[in-house]
């Protein structure tokens with residue numbers, strides 16, 4: 001997979017080159033290029049924004065600059081992702097969908113966002129998704145790109161050491177992950193649940209499923225409601 005990011009703060013994306021993602025780049029599993037939007041400006045101040053039509057607070061990012069940048073960066077086919085508080089919610093299912101794409105381009109807005117015509121124009125030439133990582137206000141889209149790229153790239157074959165681990169993720173079966181434990185057996189008077197030390201894997205699997213159902217029921221009943229009809233079997237009793 002090739003990933004391009006267009007931003008006015010390229011340094012914000014440095015974490016993409018660290019740890020597991022950095023190793024995926026070194027191993028050629030992914031290619032990441034970060035572009036400075038200001039490289040497409042021509043004025044002495046390298047300005048990328050202007051005041052909004054209709055008035056209101058803040059500034060809007062200029063269509064001419066973004067248009068020139070995306071014309072060049074998206075000259076070869078790509079799916080354009082625009083992090084936005086007004087976007088569709090980013091979910092594990094969307095991460096899987098985007099992990100199947102050969103090329104993703106992320107456009108990081110700042111200020112009050114990018115002139116809408118940039119998105120409308122791009123959508124005439126490529127798939128464009130405005131995507132939100134959550135209902136809160138950020139200063140820009142860069143941190144959302146870090147979140148999405150990590151969630152997407154970890155799904156690619158070979159990136160995670162243990163391929164099985166992402167198949168047992170939270171959300172992989174539509175439920176929250178239950179609690180995890182490791183040594184010591186007792187820590188500050190708190191013991192690891194005995195079933196996990198029983199060696200009975202059928203019982204352990206049942207316990208883990210029950211824990212996931214109970215935690216999902218307690219913290220995210222919306223996920224339970226969204227489960228497909230056949231997701232729960234006769235052994236599942238969301239307490």
Ligand SMILES: Nc1c(O)cccc1[N+](=O)[O-]
Nearest residue numbers: 084132133134137138144
């Ligand atoms: N929430 C937010 C924002 O305020 C600005 C850019 C991107 C996002 N987001 O992806 O959720």
